[in-house]
Amino acid sequence: MTVKFGLLGTTEARIDGLLVEDLGHPRQRHVLAALLIGANRPVPAKQLIDRVWAGRPPQRALGTLYSCISRLRRALAPASRDVRIARQAGGYLLTVDPSAVDLHHFRRLVVRAGAAHRDERAADLLERALGLWRGEAFAAADTPWFNALRAVAHQERLAAELDLADIRLRRGDHARLLPELSARAQQHPLDERVAGQLMTALYRSGRTAEALDLYQAVRRRLADEPGIDPGPALRQLHQQVLTAAPVLATPAARPATRSAPSPTPVPRQLPAPPLLFTGRTRELGLLDSPFGPSTGQAHSVVILAIGGVGGIGKTWLALHWAHENLERFPDGQLYVDLRGSTPLGEPVQPRTAVRGFLDALGADPATVPADPDAQAALYRGLTAGKRLLIVLDNARDTAQVAPLLPGSPTCTVIVTSRRRLAGLAVAHGARPLILDTLTDTEARHLLTRYLGTDRVAAEPEGVTALLDHCAGLPLAIGVLAARATTSPGVRLTELAAELHEEQTRGTSGTTGASAGRGAPP
Incomplete structure (x- = not known):
């Protein structure tokens, strides 16, 4: 074996x-x-x-x-x-x-x-x-x-x-690299090597102004946080972009022997599925309902709008369902966090999300129009006839979502938001699904998966007290489970008593509805 x-x-x-x-x-x-x-x-x-x-x-x-x-x-x-x-x-x-x-x-x-x-x-x-x-x-x-x-x-x-x-980049694959490099630059905003790669790809894709803007943004961040200037390599690259230095030209294509055209990329942008997803049987059934054998061919885009308070598990539900149904979307999956309810930072502008989707769909940078409306039209054209899943996570309002909707009935869209997005239902036929808290059974099952059967069975009173604090919110259960896991010598009843005391003093940030404030939707 x-x-x-x-x-x-x-x-x-x-x-x-x-x-x-x-x-x-x-x-x-x-x-x-x-x-x-x-x-x-x-x-x-x-x-x-x-x-x-x-x-x-x-x-x-x-x-x-x-x-x-x-x-x-x-x-x-x-x-x-x-x-x-x-x-x-x-x-x-x-x-x-x-x-x-x-x-x-x-x-x-x-x-x-x-x-x-x-x-x-x-x-x-x-x-x-x-x-x-x-x-x-x-x-x-x-x-x-x-x-x-x-x-x-x-x-x-x-x-x-x-x-x-x-x-x-040496092989001239800058256009296909752009979505990956853009995401990496967001994750590592102070990494000069990451910034240099993205600047090179942008320049070679005909987006010189964006490459220069990126350099200035990195320079400001370095000055504000570590208090340093960009290193010699990034400064040299900046000068090369300014002067259109020949060294930055796209590498010459290798001699070809009647090679087949490059295949259209299939985007796979979904984040990893939640590891300890529990319950939500009814909600999963509702998400499945538009795809039943009796529904026939859709005549418009299927839009599923998941709503609910912060920490209730909207994103978890969307990602769990998406990963369980990948075979329904062989042409790929697009994902964007619109940051509509994020305490820090501004919500993502629709034009920014559209541009990211165009890159993921393999649009030739040289043919992408500058006008945002024209870009949205190109996006709808590239998604037409494709069986795509598009996840618009953490939306602020209908106005932010509308430009990101495809026009083809072969596509499916999942939107998550803390708001009900009534305009999306009225104007675009979205099917609303408002999440409630977990049932007592589901909450207990989730906590058991975090802590293990032995510990839960050994301290039933502590488990009940902790679950009372969590109020059925999956995020709150996860936060308290992490606290319990990192304190294996503390009995659950003692932890519950600590939480009660914190709540009484008004300082608790990890229980019930308060645990969901500022959390991912």
Whole structure:
């Protein structure tokens, strides 16, 4: 039997391709993650306890650790030839082929890419390495040791992404890179290498003014925050853009032998699905209803408008349904966070979102008109006849959404908003779905998935008290579960009493409706 371990996302194990379901509660998975990170090296028990429980170990910590190890051995027993956890010199040693652990395999592929002599070979290795990532490294592990390693791993991922982008720019693939580079520049606004790549792609796409504007924005940010000027490389690139230096010209196309035209890109912009989605059976059925066998061919765009207060789970519902129905949208999925209810920053302008969609749909930058209305018309033309899903998350109002609606009945749109968007229903036939809080059963099930069956069963009174504080809001349950998980030695009844005292003083920011303020919709 072959075994594979995943750390670049949630901690998981697969034996002969099948997911191992019984890896246990989150802390037990963190024990496995810590052993896999140090694979083939003994890890002292005290060090393991500190890495997993971060200075707040449970009572009888060594016994708890031993129980975790014992259960992990049983779960991995079918692959005992390929992976072993042995007790050794006051600690534990997990023996496994490093290539079976995605983190170590990723690092080996990146090293091989750096040593490759041809861009094509390096790009292939980097794409394989980046394809191993499924989300945030060591997801849900929140201790100083894991957090520090996560930061390092994410920097390694960014470096690999930038290396691959450099190769693609050298190969003249700047137009297809634009959506990716734009998103990366938003995530890393102070990274000069990221800014330089985006400036190069914009310049080569005929968007010189935007490249220069980007430089000035980065220069201001660097001056405001770290208090420094751009480095020599970015300043030189700025001068090259100003003078239209020949070195920035698009690389000459390689001699072709009657190659087929480049395929139209299929956008895949959805964020990762929520890991612990629970309940919402009725709402999922309502979202499915327009696609039943008896509905026939749609004559207009299907627009599903999910509304509700902050923290009630609108985005979770939209993303869960979207990922469960990907096969209905073979031509791709577009996504934008419109930031309509974000406390900091301005809502996204419709023209900005349209331009991002045009890039994702593969529009030739040279043919994109300057007029926003003309861009919206081009967007509708590119989506016509395609089976696309378009998720407009966190919308402010109908006016922000309307320019982003496609014109083809083959497309489906999901809008989330804290407002009811009555104008969207009246003018565009949107189907409203107003979310209510979770039922008591759903809320308890969600908390159980966070904390584990054993802890919930052991403290029924504490669970009831915590759920009363959460008022059925999924976000509030997640916040309190995180607090409970990082304090394993604190009983749930004690945590509930602390929350009650905080609420009485009027200082609580993590319970009930107050936990949803300023939260993602």
